Amino acid sequence: MSVLRSYLSGSWQEGGGEGAPLRDAVTGEEVARISTEGLDRSAALEYGRRVGGPALRELTFHQRAALLKALASHLREHREELYALSARTGATLGDSRFDVDGGFGTLFAFSSKGRREMPNDTVYVDGAVEPLGKGGTFVAQHICTPLHGVAVQINAFNFPVWGPLEKLAPAFLAGMPSLVKPAEQTAYLTARLVELIVESGILPEGSVQLLTGEAGDLLDHVTEQDVVAFTGSADTAARLRVHPAVVRHAVRFNAEADSLNVSILGPDAAPGTPEFDLYVKQLVTEMTVKAGQKCTAIRRALVPADRMEDVAEAVRARLAKVTVGNPANPDVRMGALATLEQREEVRRSLKGLLDAGTILFGDPAHVDVVDADAERGAFLSPILLRADDPARAEPHEIEAFGPVSTLIPYEGAEQAVELAARGRGSLAGSVVSADPGFVRTVVVGAAPWHGRLLVLNGTDAKESTGHGSPLPMLVHGGPGRAGGGEEMGGVRGVLHHMQRTAVQADPAMLTAITGRWVPGAGRTVTTDHPFRKHLEDLRVGDTVVAGPRRVTLEDVEHFAEFTGDTFYAHMDEEAAAANPFFDGRVAHGYLVLSFAAGLFVDPDPGPVLANYGLENLRFLTPVYPGDEMTATLTAKQLIPREGADHGEVRWDVDVTNQKGESVAKYDLLTLVAKRA
Numbered sequence: 001m002s003v004l005r006s007y008l009s010g011s012w013q014e015g016g017g018e019g020a021p022l023r024d025a026v027t028g029e030e031v032a033r034i035s036t037e038g039l040d041r042s043a044a045l046e047y048g049r050r051v052g053g054p055a056l057r058e059l060t061f062h063q064r065a066a067l068l069k070a071l072a073s074h075l076r077e078h079r080e081e082l083y084a085l086s087a088r089t090g091a092t093l094g095d096s097r098f099d100v101d102g103g104f105g106t107l108f109a110f111s112s113k114g115r116r117e118m119p120n121d122t123v124y125v126d127g128a129v130e131p132l133g134k135g136g137t138f139v140a141q142h143i144c145t146p147l148h149g150v151a152v153q154i155n156a157f158n159f160p161v162w163g164p165l166e167k168l169a170p171a172f173l174a175g176m177p178s179l180v181k182p183a184e185q186t187a188y189l190t191a192r193l194v195e196l197i198v199e200s201g202i203l204p205e206g207s208v209q210l211l212t213g214e215a216g217d218l219l220d221h222v223t224e225q226d227v228v229a230f231t232g233s234a235d236t237a238a239r240l241r242v243h244p245a246v247v248r249h250a251v252r253f254n255a256e257a258d259s260l261n262v263s264i265l266g267p268d269a270a271p272g273t274p275e276f277d278l279y280v281k282q283l284v285t286e287m288t289v290k291a292g293q294k295c296t297a298i299r300r301a302l303v304p305a306d307r308m309e310d311v312a313e314a315v316r317a318r319l320a321k322v323t324v325g326n327p328a329n330p331d332v333r334m335g336a337l338a339t340l341e342q343r344e345e346v347r348r349s350l351k352g353l354l355d356a357g358t359i360l361f362g363d364p365a366h367v368d369v370v371d372a373d374a375e376r377g378a379f380l381s382p383i384l385l386r387a388d389d390p391a392r393a394e395p396h397e398i399e400a401f402g403p404v405s406t407l408i409p410y411e412g413a414e415q416a417v418e419l420a421a422r423g424r425g426s427l428a429g430s431v432v433s434a435d436p437g438f439v440r441t442v443v444v445g446a447a448p449w450h451g452r453l454l455v456l457n458g459t460d461a462k463e464s465t466g467h468g469s470p471l472p473m474l475v476h477g478g479p480g481r482a483g484g485g486e487e488m489g490g491v492r493g494v495l496h497h498m499q500r501t502a503v504q505a506d507p508a509m510l511t512a513i514t515g516r517w518v519p520g521a522g523r524t525v526t527t528d529h530p531f532r533k534h535l536e537d538l539r540v541g542d543t544v545v546a547g548p549r550r551v552t553l554e555d556v557e558h559f560a561e562f563t564g565d566t567f568y569a570h571m572d573e574e575a576a577a578a579n580p581f582f583d584g585r586v587a588h589g590y591l592v593l594s595f596a597a598g599l600f601v602d603p604d605p606g607p608v609l610a611n612y613g614l615e616n617l618r619f620l621t622p623v624y625p626g627d628e629m630t631a632t633l634t635a636k637q638l639i640p641r642e643g644a645d646h647g648e649v650r651w652d653v654d655v656t657n658q659k660g661e662s663v664a665k666y667d668l669l670t671l672v673a674k675r676a
């Protein structure tokens, strides 16, 4: 059996010696061997910083996003092969889809976020310009730029595909290369994934490396510019967090660790309600998907004390229908745990849980399986426990990382909140109820201890993705025992790999640095109207000043009749004057906007394709009949879309009156054609 290869410093390398065997979770056969003897981890980190980082930083966010999408499409063509390897980890086809397709979905989601929420540039502008001086010559802007190190990822065994892709996507989009270190038990699946990535040639060389085997001295070599993202047990997280190099260099360390997640049944959810059925179904799903080896799985099922019997009976009935066995058999609903050692670990944890509870379903020592040998494969029955004393510590502290959950009674929303918090920090929780009062108390009370909370009921059940599904746009982390991190969701996760810097400068300098026109920077009034310019010919700062136009009482009345907006402030002199903000009738804000457009547009067919909205609109000074309006339109930001024949242009619009006061300010968003 060959030793799994690592991809380090630009080449595939095999660790020395015979290596340790990795076994098929279902049959116990050897799948591969693993060894990291003699591999140079320090050189690999240096290679990522020297080769991968610069190659990524040359690309804009949109170009990186396009590569993530291309990669996801490529990997999708190989999913059958990945499913087949995934089955060897004990996963059913449904489990594999969760891991494999979930991973691809994460790449697609980050690609889409990158194109929609980030600029087609290498600098990310964070937040608004902050004025620092009264005269407007000294302002500040926060910008984010990628760290120059390597995003080191240390993963758990249970998601060998989704785990690395969940971390790779935000790091890559930020412009940071990754070094993937899978957990040993299922490293053969991650190794094949990385082989597919490298063989595709889609990502720049050096942007992804793979270390199959133990981390060894890897963390000794991390520096200030590296990031470490860990997924695994809280114990390992606690050790790695205080690794001397991590501490000395203040390395960003994000942990997603184990978590005793709760699901709370609302008191309104009596048997026969949709919520009762949803609760029971969800609990059984969470116990059996990936054989309960999901960091977000429900470990503690909080149930109103007077509903314990009903819930116990309904869950037992459902669990009795779960067929355990070889995932290759289509009737099998639950496969094996990842390894025999993992099964022993779960049995040990069960012993602890049984000090405070009793078994309602399942036998830790025996399970009937189909098409497999129950002892050679890491099979375990789903186990439902009951702990009648909610004050006991065990169910709130012991995580059996397998198909195990405990029913715990509670009385009232306050106690539910208190018990939820006894997990000391969780990734995901859920409350199943249609009672808004109960839900609000529980969500607000439990939120400080949770990364994510699902409110499930008859209204959202059909579309709900379920208690524990990872959603790339939402944070995936949690306080305390869950790791203390919350960075992987959406652009938030991307920014975790970037340094935020406050740049204090004059407006023209900020414009030069960020590529966005900042009020107070120079404007260029060109002979050609900016609406006559294609995207490539426009420059940030290109301006048209149009007006003045006098606003008359007839205009206001005409607009009121024409649109039907006869609000008193425009139509009733006396009532308008009584309004503390006005001295008499005022023009409609929408009239001001319409007249502004009438002033600055160039009407002939040309490269401007569409107006797709306004942002940051504020009416600052009332416009009275007789006032004269001038509109100043300035190109603020140009966003060419990769692979499209047009891009987006954001314009700064400042509408002023005859005294030079701003009456309205906003950003106008348009689509503008590129040259043919």
Ligand code: NDP
Residues within 6 Å of the ligand: 154, 155, 156, 157, 158, 159, 181, 182, 183, 184, 185, 213, 214, 215, 216, 231, 232, 233, 234, 235, 236, 237, 239, 240, 255, 256, 257, 258, 259, 294, 295, 399, 401, 427, 482, 483
């Ligand atoms: P471990 O903490 O044992 O291992 C996790 C990873 O850490 C593995 O890659 C392991 O490598 C590595 N590791 C262990 N020791 C060191 C070290 N000294 N230096 C560097 N790396 C090290 O967790 P498990 O693999 O047993 O995973 C199960 C646990 O993970 C459960 O408790 C579960 O709750 C949690 N988990 C959390 C998730 C989350 O998103 N929050 C997701 C999935 C699981 P090696 O394999 O080489 O030892």
